[in-house]
Amino acid sequence: MEELQRALEDRSLTVSNVPEKGRCLFTTRDFSPGEVIISQEPYVSVPNNSSAESRCDACFESSNLKKCSACQVVYYCSNSCQKSEWKLHRLECEALSKLHKERRMAVTPSIRLMIKLYLRTKLQTERVIPASAMDNYKLVEALVAHMSEIDEKQLVLYAQMANLVSLILQWPGINIKEIAENFSKLACNAHTICDSELRPLGTGLYPVISIVNHSCLPNSVLLFEGRSAVVHAVQHIPKGAEVLISYIETAGSTLTRQKALKEQYLFTCTCPRCSKVGKYNDIQESAVLEGYRCKDNGCIGFLLRESDGNGFICQQCGLVRSKEEIKQIASELKSLSDKAPISTPSHNYQESVSVYRAIETLQRKLYHPFSISLMQTREKLLKILMELEDWSEALAYCRLTIPVYQRVYPGCHPLLGLQYYTCGKLEWLLGDTENAVKSLIKAVDILQITHGTSTPFMKDLFVRLEEARAEASYKFSSEE
Numbered sequence: 487m488e489e490l491q492r493a494l495e496d497r498s499l500t501v502s503n504v505p506e507k508g509r510c511l512f513t514t515r516d517f518s519p520g521e522v523i524i525s526q527e528p529y530v531s532v533p534n535n536s537s538a539e540s541r542c543d544a545c546f547e548s549s550n551l552k553k554c555s556a557c558q559v560v561y562y563c564s565n566s567c568q569k570s571e572w573k574l575h576r577l578e579c580e581a582l583s584k585l586h587k588e589r590r591m592a593v594t595p596s597i598r599l600m601i602k603l604y605l606r607t608k609l610q611t612e613r614v615i616p617a618s619a620m621d622n623y624k625l626v627e628a629l630v631a632h633m634s635e636i637d638e639k640q641l642v643l644y645a646q647m648a649n650l651v652s653l654i655l656q657w658p659g660i661n662i663k664e665i666a667e668n669f670s671k672l673a674c675n676a677h678t679i680c681d682s683e684l685r686p687l688g689t690g691l692y693p694v695i696s697i698v699n700h701s702c703l704p705n706s707v708l709l710f711e712g713r714s715a716v717v718h719a720v721q722h723i724p725k726g727a728e729v730l731i732s733y734i735e736t737a738g739s740t741l742t743r744q745k746a747l748k749e750q751y752l753f754t755c756t757c758p759r760c761s762k763v764g765k766y767n768d769i770q771e772s773a774v775l776e777g778y779r780c781k782d783n784g785c786i787g788f789l790l791r792e793s794d795g796n797g798f799i800c801q802q803c804g805l806v807r808s809k810e811e812i813k814q815i816a817s818e819l820k821s822l823s824d825k826a827p828i829s830t831p832s833h834n835y836q837e838s839v840s841v842y843r844a845i846e847t848l849q850r851k852l853y854h855p856f857s858i859s860l861m862q863t864r865e866k867l868l869k870i871l872m873e874l875e876d877w878s879e880a881l882a883y884c885r886l887t888i889p890v891y892q893r894v895y896p897g898c899h900p901l902l903g904l905q906y907y908t909c910g911k912l913e914w915l916l917g918d919t920e921n922a923v924k925s926l927i928k929a930v931d932i933l934q935i936t937h938g939t940s941t942p943f944m945k946d947l948f949v950r951l952e953e954a955r956a957e958a959s960y961k962f963s964s965e966e
């Protein structure tokens with residue numbers, strides 16, 4: 487711990503234990519928006535490899551892959567990636583190769599993550615792999631496991647997984663209970679590694695980043711550059727403040743967010759947004775994000791259940807929607823949603839578009855215009871329409887999501903920045919350079935804070951903005 491404190495001191499950070507909260511990361515100087523607060527390489531990581539998609543074990547790249555010929559489980563994109571992982575994979579490869587082929591193919595990313603955790607610790611103990619203040623097993627030991635709060639079913643599952651790990655490692659005297667506890671640690675502490683567009687690529691354990699606590703109104707954001715986790719300040723953070731990121735999708739009512747945090751991270755959030763639970767503003771926000779729309783199409787009031795329980799009354803104009811009418815639309819919506827494909831295979835895009843369009847129409851009738859469900863349906867339509875290269879309809883849906891994004895992702899949020907970016911790309915493709923420039927500028931304003939300025943993704947965005955600007959000024963001068 488002392489070693490870690492010294493390493494953090496150099497980064498103007500400090501760890502303190504706060505009663506009820508546990509370890510917290512605090513700043514010892516001011517940080518400005520966009521500044522990197524802390525970054526860390528994973529202690530261990532695995533890509534989300536499945537039969538549908540594989541990625542390089544070292545860099546998560548999905549092209550030019552070659553399978554490890556010995557174990558046939560792990561992929562690499564290049565010799566240098568294979569070499570960089572070899573010390574660790576050599577042991578993993580040996581263990582995996584001993585398994586029966588069918589069993590080997592069934593080894594999940596979580597099992598691999600645990601195998602790697604044990605092997606890396608062993609290699610660090612034997613000094614084959616160097617350890618440092620921010621890279622050692624003691625940091626993993628210090629992570630919370632919340633064992634007492636896990637239900638029986640989950641404990642049984644962890645015990646089964648621990649047995650499989652023990653079977654693969656075949657270490658005499660390995661502690662199965664400790665492996666099970668480590669599975670619980672991974673569930674509460676491991677991070678989903680995403681690309682710059684926030685698409686999930688894999689899972690990693692970052693024991694120092696794990697010290698950073700959650701808030702539904704965070705002052706920082708965690709993103710990834712390749713496998714390294716980088717925390718950027720998204721607002722001015724004064725000296726002595728706690729660094730906070732969001733662990734969950736923050737678009738949702740307080741009850742929805744709290745449920746997600748309790749289920750996955752086993753704690754109750756007491757952030758400023760959550761502490762408003764039950765107050766009028768919070769009830770209003772829930773009714774807007776997850777409730778029904780007013781009968782009058784021109785009214786954007788929010789609806790609350792009538793005291794007699796027979797309907798929902800608009801808090802702005804007083805119109806009432808009956809329970810029966812709402813039930814009717816909701817059941818139509820349900821039978822449509824049951825037909826909607828969970829994932830869309832490419833040959834079914836046209837069919838999916840018509841299902842989601844019908845869902846969108848019904849949701850518009852049922853839900854408040856700022857409804858999160860409606861926003862999510864429009865996101866699906868946007869994605870499928872982009873696959874179909876129907877740029878103009880895609881743009882229409884993209885634009886409809888922006889006001890909802892502004893509301894549910896306030897301040898400097900990567901998802902809002904990315905949505906402006908998509909909007910700008912579509913406007914550009916449709917020849918609307920003037921609006922493309924405006925959208926790309928909004929994207930840059932947010933993303934240069936959340937993503938930094940040096941990644942290939944951001945460099946690409948800067949180039950696109952310059953191109954759009956050049957074309958807009960050319961158009962302008964030729965119109966004169």
Ligand SMILES: [Zn+2]
Pocket residue numbers: 542543544545546547562563564567
């Ligand atoms: Zn690679």
Ligand SMILES: [Zn+2]
Pocket residue numbers: 554555556557558559560575578579
């Ligand atoms: Zn191998």
Ligand SMILES: [Zn+2]
Pocket residue numbers: 701702703743755756757758759760761
């Ligand atoms: Zn909260």
Ligand SMILES: [Zn+2]
Pocket residue numbers: 780781782785786787800801802803804805
């Ligand atoms: Zn109304």
